[in-house]
Structures are given as structure tokens and as C-alpha cells.
Amino acid sequence: MNVYETKNIRNIALLGHGGCGKTTLAEGMLYTAGGKNRYGKVENGTTSSDFDPEEVKRKISIRTSLIPVEWKEHKINVLDTPGYFDFVGNVKEALSVSDAAVIVMKASSGVEVGTEKAWEACETMKLPRMLYITEMDAPNVNYEAILENCKAKFGPSVAPMQVPWYDGEKYIGYIHAVKMVARRFEGDRVVECPIPEGYEDELHLVRTMILEAVAETDEMLMEKYFAEEEITISEIEKALKVGVANGDIVPVLCGNSVDRAGIRTLMDNIIRCFPSPDEAIHACDIDGKAGIFVFKTMVDPFIGKFSLFKVRSGKISRDDSLLNVRTGDTEKFVHIYVLQGKEQTEVETLNAGDIGAVAKLKDVSTNDTLCDKDANLEYEPIEFDKPYVKMAIFPLGKGDEEKMSTSLAKLMAEDKTFYTEYDKETHETVIHGIGEQQLDVIVSMLADKFKVAVKLERPTTRYRETIKGKMQVRGKHKKQSGGHGQYGDVVMEFEPSGDLEMPYIFEEKVFGGAVPKQYFPAVEKGLEECIHRGVLAGYPVVGLKAVLLDGSYHPVDSSEMAFKMATTIAFKEGVVKAKPTILEPIAHVEICVPEEYTGDIMGDMKKRRGRLIGMELKGKKQIIVAEVPMSEIYRYATDLRSITQGRGVVEYNFERYEEAPQDVQDKVIEARKEMA
Known part of the structure; x- marks a missing residue:
């Protein structure tokens, strides 16, 4: 492959809804430019982009692929991104090095959720963009309706460049609405010819949209437009170059990637309209140190x-x-x-x-x-979405724990929206992802690439236990077995401490030396060991106040061990009688959804025992703040996308512990019994 000067390079991301035709378009560009001698197909698993076995098997893109296309003495670095939301990390990677984007739409589908998300991503990154409508040969394509929808969704910057030309149901070419000529497809090539009859209304609509977008970029052109003076082709083309670069104009092109109709025109426009890396928003420094x-x-x-x-x-x-x-x-x-x-x-x-x-x-x-060591450079890192879907992962093979851990580390290196953590309390490895499809791919990759079979289960919720009442009990440990015996005797009072963030508070109020001071640490040590396992379901105890009031000792048989044992006896009896209860972790949840989904979200929150804290309307998005039991939201990010057709996002974090309802407590206790 040739080495290209900066001015002859274009870096573009292909964005759009899952299944809209991005990979087919990338393949069409590569083949048309002579980059390969066989035209690959997604359904056959033969495209250059989707080369991973998981992609071939699933017939979707799961990672961003780089496809350099050499076209007319330029190099177009095409970054083909996944359209499915679980793989958003790959989209972020592509956008971080792209200087522009082509947002792909299917003519039969029009604007989809993924189209909207792609547009929002470009807005955030301030990326120049084009809309490319593919599959124009689908039955009953309503081009005007698609354009009107784009205009309604994305504003006046949308500027269609072409009117599709049909012979019956067959898409045979287009009318260039700037140069006012028709172009007919012959294979993947185009031949200029006169404008066919019967397209006057469509052409007027499309040309009006172009002129409106062009006029928005320049005051002089705006005056000419309102004065109904002619805006020349050279003025339009100059305004397009400037307007596309700063995001004021978004050209719309159309074609049919399967038979590669329109792909040459698209690549020509990518070179003509999009900035080179030294002209881009985040411009490269040609003359700087490496x-x-x-x-x-x-x-x-x-x-x-x-x-x-x-x-x-x-x-x-x-x-x-x-x-x-x-x-x-x-x-x-x-x-x-x-x-x-x-x-x-x-x-x-x-x-x-x-x-x-x-x-x-x-x-x-x-x-x-x-x-370069003298360059003093550091580039802004990619901000990846935080993963909120959690599952516990277990190896199926005996002794495969280390192999699983090593393989997961390699997969984490590839995907920064995926990570694992080992929960010391539950002794589970928990994996975090954007969605369940992403985690399903991880499991499949572990099996196929790294030969580690695993299973996923719902993570163990980290419940806690505490007491609601006050109880005074005696704990006596007395044992005689020849020689020195064992003797420890404590009277203790247990009550709530009022602080659920502290496991326990220990005090002593012993008078008259009933328990010698040297055994106080042993009593606290016994208490410290006991609070790791509560009396109801074996969960750690919090919010406990334990006071040593009285007791007795034996000058020969008493020992630290004996007093620890006595404390254990007192704890087990006292806590059982002091109205023990189970606490569940509560999450602070913030959900951002389009306003029309508010009712659905509220109903779903109710099913999850969530409590509404507040709501705020920001533009067309509703921010819903709630508190929800942690056990109810391990897969909520996936469910939310299902409820909102992919438009909703959620963030949550642990807030506090609070008492679980009795029916939940009963289920937790029963589940622990079964586990034991």
C-alpha cells in the first residue's frame, strides 16, 4: 500500500443502526476501488470488515474494523463500526480518530434509533457528516418522506444532493440537484445524460432544501436566496465544502451497496466535501514531533x-x-x-x-x-460508557479458574466497556458489560478462542443483617477436660447502634472487676468474628451496639479463648432475641429517556419496588431519579433499552442499606438454606 500525504487522507466512521448496511457499504467501497478481487457478503461471512468468527457466526459487527480504500490518489480510512448498542465502546474508539462520518440508512427503514444516536454522537464530537441512504431498489421507497423525516429530526442542515431515478421499480440512477444533470448507472459506473421527464416536483423540493442549507452558511447567499436571485453552481460547491466542514450542511446521497450503484459518487464526495486530517476539528500537526x-x-x-x-x-x-x-x-x-x-x-x-x-x-x-521523548504531548483519552449490566461468571472445567481469569484480562484489553472484579465477600467473579448481548459474545469468545467453558448467573446480592430490639443475655463457656479447664462468662447487652455504615460499636461497663480488663480485647475479638455471619441468613451484621456489662472469671481456667467463646454464645442468643432483620442494598438510579416513555418507566420502576425521588425535563429528555433495590437492577440497562427501543440510558450507584420487606426476607433466608 502506498504512503499518503496528510492532505490526501480522509478518516471516516461508518455509523448507523444495526443491520443498516454499513459493512456491505465498506465492502462495496473496497471492491469498487480495486482493493480486493472478490466481493464479500455478510450472509456468507466473506466481508473484509466482519472477520472475527463471532461476527461471521452472528452476521453482525461486534468490533470496529479498519478498511483503507485507495481512491483517485487519496486514501480513505473507513472505520466500520457496530450498530448494536452493546458494542458502543467500539463506536467511541472509531469516533476518536475519525475526522468525519457517513451515517448509513436503509431506504426501507428510514430514520431509526441507531440513526438518531449516530447523529447525536457526531454532534457531541462536532464531526462533519453525510447521510447515505442505501438499498434504494427496495420496493415502495418513499424518498420524500425519508428526507422530510430527516429534516424534522435533524434540522435545516440536511441537504439532499440527488433525486433518485427509477425505471418502473428499478433504481437506475439519479438527478444531480446541484449541477442539474442526470446520471445513469452502468454497473458500478455512472454515465451523464439529460434529466428525464416527470421529476420536476421532486427536483424542485430537493433543490430548495439544498439552497436553504447553502444560504444558511453565508449572509450574501442568504440575501440572494431571499431575493430569488440565482446561486451559481460554483457558489453552491464552495459553500458545501465550508458548510460540511463546520457542520452547517449535511449532504444526503443515495445508492444501492449490493450492486454498488452510487458508491463511486459517494467516494468522490467524501474526498471533495470532507476535511483532511490537518483541516479537521482536531487537526493533526504535520510539522510537529512524532x-x-x-x-x-x-x-x-x-x-x-x-x-x-x-x-x-x-x-x-x-x-x-x-x-x-x-x-x-x-x-x-x-x-x-x-x-x-x-x-x-x-x-x-x-x-x-x-x-x-x-x-x-x-x-x-x-x-x-x-x-518523541522531547515532544511533551498527551492526547485526550476516550471516555467510555460505564457498564451497568452485571453477571457472576464461573468456569465449568475443574481447575479452570486461572485460565478463565487470564482470558478475561485479554478480552478486557480489547473492550474498555467490559471489566471484571472479584467480590471477596461473595467469592464470585463478576463481569460488567453494556448489555447482555455483549456478555453473551464474551462467553462465546471464551469458549471458542480461549477454550474455557463458563456459565453466567445472577450475582449474589450483598445483603446485611441487623437488629431492631434491645436484649441482655449471659454467655457462659465452661469446659473441664482434665488439667486446666476453660471458663469464660459474660453478660452483654445488644441494641441498634443507629449507624448502618459501621458493623459494630463495642463498649464495656463492667464494675468491680467481674471481668478482668485483660479479657476485654478477647470479648471484642469474639464479637468481631461473629458479625461476619448473622443469625438469619448468614450475611454480615451491621449497626450493632454491644455492651459488656458483667460476667465472672476463674483464676486458673479463664483465658482469652474462653472469653471469645463466651462472647460467641452471647451473640448468637442475644441477636436472635433482639428482633433480627435483613437489610437490602438500595441504589440511587438516574434514568434519561425521551419524554414519551416516562409512563412506561414509572410502571416498570413500580414492579421493581422503586421509589421516585424526582423528575426533571431537559429539552425533550426526561431525567427520572429513583431509589431501587440493587437486586432488581443487575440487568436493568438491557431492559431499559428494550422498553425505549434503545433510546434510554441509566446510571446507578450504591446509596445505603435499608430493611427489606418481609416477603423478600423470607425468600432470601430460604435461598440461603437451599444454598447451604
């Missing part, structure tokens, strides 16, 4: 780890050594690659703005900055 940003990590059990990077400053060449800003270590780039899906092509140099990969560096992770 600096790269690692935006993605790929781990393969056989070939090892690849770090994908964008050259943000200067250029990087084979055998360069760069400083890792995070670790302070120097990393040597023995080989530099350009990836095309899973294919690797070694190159000598990559210039500012280009995207490449390097293998087997010592300690490099996603979000790392590597630069």
Missing part, C-alpha cells in the same frame, strides 16, 4: 496483541522509538502495519493523520499517547 494516539487494542490468541493508532503529529517510521507517556517506558516500533480487516500490510512510514497498527509492544493500552 506523536501517536492508541485508540484500539486487538488481542489474538495466536498472533498476539495489535495496538491500532492514529498519527496525530509528525510522522512515524519503522524502527522509531517512542516514549509511552503513561508508563514512562520507551517502545520500539520494529514493524508498522496498515490493517485491512484481519490482513496486515507492512509499511515503512505513516504520515500525520494516517491510521496504522503495531504488534507486540511491551506495555501499551487503549488511550495511551506515545511520542
